[in-house]
Amino acid sequence: MCYSDVEKFVEALYKQLDIQDPEELSISAIADALNIEIIYSESISMRIDNFIVLPCSTLQNRWQIFGHELCHYFFHEGDQRFMHSLFVDLQEHQANHFAYHFCIPTFMLQQLQVQRVDDILQYFPVEFSFALHRLQMYQNTHFTLYEKPVYYLAV
Numbered sequence: 001m002c003y004s005d006v007e008k009f010v011e012a013l014y015k016q017l018d019i020q021d022p023e024e025l026s027i028s029a030i031a032d033a034l035n036i037e038i039i040y041s042e043s044i045s046m047r048i049d050n051f052i053v054l055p056c057s058t059l060q061n062r063w064q065i066f067g068h069e070l071c072h073y074f075f076h077e078g079d080q081r082f083m084h085s086l087f088v089d090l091q092e093h094q095a096n097h098f099a100y101h102f103c104i105p106t107f108m109l110q111q112l113q114v115q116r117v118d119d120i121l122q123y124f125p126v127e128f129s130f131a132l133h134r135l136q137m138y139q140n141t142h143f144t145l146y147e148k149p150v151y152y153l154a155v
Helices: 005-016 027-033 059-075 085-103 106-112 117-123 128-142
Strands: 037-041 046-048 051-055
Touching (some): 005 085, 005 106, 027 037, 027 059, 046 059, 051 059, 059 085, 085 128, 106 117, 106 128, 117 128
Parallel strands (some): 037 051
16 A cells, blocks of 8 residues: 555654554544643634644534644644745645544554445544545545445445
8 A cells, every 4th residue: 555645644643652543533642742732712723833722613623623733733834924825825735635634544544444434433533524525535545446435325
């Protein structure tokens, strides 16, 4: 199996944190291990140095935003307020892409032999649309045309 750089980074990070199964995924445990302080806000999300601000929302939404903000933490520098809009767009695209792989890691999908959206929702704390997009990404990258499952939902 050929992994992308993002997939390799996420798997190495989780192995460094000794996280192998979806049940071990926790914002507080990961933040503590990375020495990141989580702050909860009514409406905003952002990263400032070693602080990540998450909205007071559903667990699924917080997990997805945490993955997004971790990309900024690991890979981005500077204040977006003073950047060209195209560079901000690039960073946001990268952070969204990273979040899919962080929140639903490829190596875990392979271990669980996930084939449907409801499989993902059973194991990972994400919203339906997020799970569907991640499943499509996974199938488009890691399956040939003849291996791709036909059904997204259990019938």
